[in-house]
């Protein structure tokens with residue numbers, strides 16, 4: 001069995017859905033097809049959540065209407081029985097008329113998860129109409145998670161049991177990425193960009209022969225082509241290199257995707273939905289190590305420096321307090337470094353989470369910070385590559401290990 005994953009970019013319009021159908025028909029018979037929300041629907045639903053929670057009914061109706069019109073526009077150019085899509089819109093409409101129930105993150109998951117439900121309902125209807133024997137499965141009934149809303153943690157035993165019971169032989173099984181459910185039936189999401197992870201979960205449970213992630217790029221490149229002009233396709237990658245690149249922020253693969261696949265030796269292919277016959281990248285248990293330098297850029301970074309109010313060392317007690325605060329605030333650390341009495345961390349400057357974290361940290365530490373920074377990671381670096389990325393930039397912090405260097409830098413004005 002194969003698992004295919006199609007992200008939002010691949011199904012952003014009717015032409016994308018038709019292209020998906022062609023790929024599935026020619027290369028994915030019998031596959032489990034995991035699909036994300038169409039285009040930028042998840043962002044649009046996030047805005048809808050904000051309008052709902054602040055009870056801005058006018059903004060809410062506009063946003064709902066935009067999302068609805070976008071999906072209707074896609075359906076207009078396709079054929080199929082789309083009645084389930086209209087039912088989902090009715091459910092969303094009814095939910096938004098109810099008073100707010102639960103904390104922000106829980107409300108977020110109930111609303112944002114519907115992007116994947118809508119896209120898969122459209123795609124399954126289209127595939128059926130196109131003559132493929134298609135089964136639509138509700139991933140909320142299959143991916144069992146705890147109640148950590150927006151970052152659900154998977155209960156592997158339960159998920160394994162459910163997936164193996166539910167997935168039956170069919171020409172194609174269509175299901176949603178990114179979403180799951182708590183034991184008491186509330187929807188969760190697995191973290192932004194989490195559909196790749198869903199594909200890996202299905203593959204692990206079904207002991208699939210491979211996972212293919214269909215992208216708008218030829219495969220894994222040695223840098224994001226949005227930032228770099230001359231990129232190189234990495235044809236073969238070890239699981240270790242892939243997990244390192246993803247961990248440091250190469251957004252082409254979600255970092256959680258690799259572990260389940262590595263654990264079962266399942267190959268991961270990253271291929272272009274624009275050129276479905278090209279080989280792309282294969283990730284597996286290879287001997288060879290990638291030696292091509294790879295570059296990962298993260299912008300809008302915040303360098304936070306913490307100095308204990310009582311001049312105590314940065315040792316185990318202070319560190320556990322600091323890590324506890326970060327975990328509680330849901331802020332991930334991209335880089336850290338310490339001296340005797342100061343601790344520096346670099347994080348994404350997320351306005352929803354960082355201000356509250358800084359307030360918490362100020363209870364025990366003098367806090368200073370530097371905004372508007374870039375975090376540049378180079379795997380398999382050398383001095384030439386470092387000099388290249390630092391042209392017209394001021395270096396604030398540098399951390400080197402054997403294969404990887406991380407540079408925190410600011411544009412010189």
Ligand SMILES: Nc1ncnc2c1ncn2[C@@H]1O[C@H](COP(=O)(O)OP(=O)(O)O)[C@@H](O)[C@H]1O
Nearest residue numbers: 007008009217219220221223224226250251252
């Ligand atoms: N190392 C890399 N190789 C290829 N693409 C990369 C890399 N790093 C970042 N990207 C970006 O990842 C994008 C694809 O991911 P994304 O837009 O999230 O797709 P999807 O919606 O299909 O999940 C590419 O368009 C590219 O800009």
Ligand SMILES: N[C@@H](CC(=O)OP(=O)(O)O)C(=O)O
Nearest residue numbers: 007008036042192193194195
């Ligand atoms: N739709 C979700 C999950 C996801 O993985 O999307 P994509 O595959 O388009 O990155 C998101 O945007 O976060």
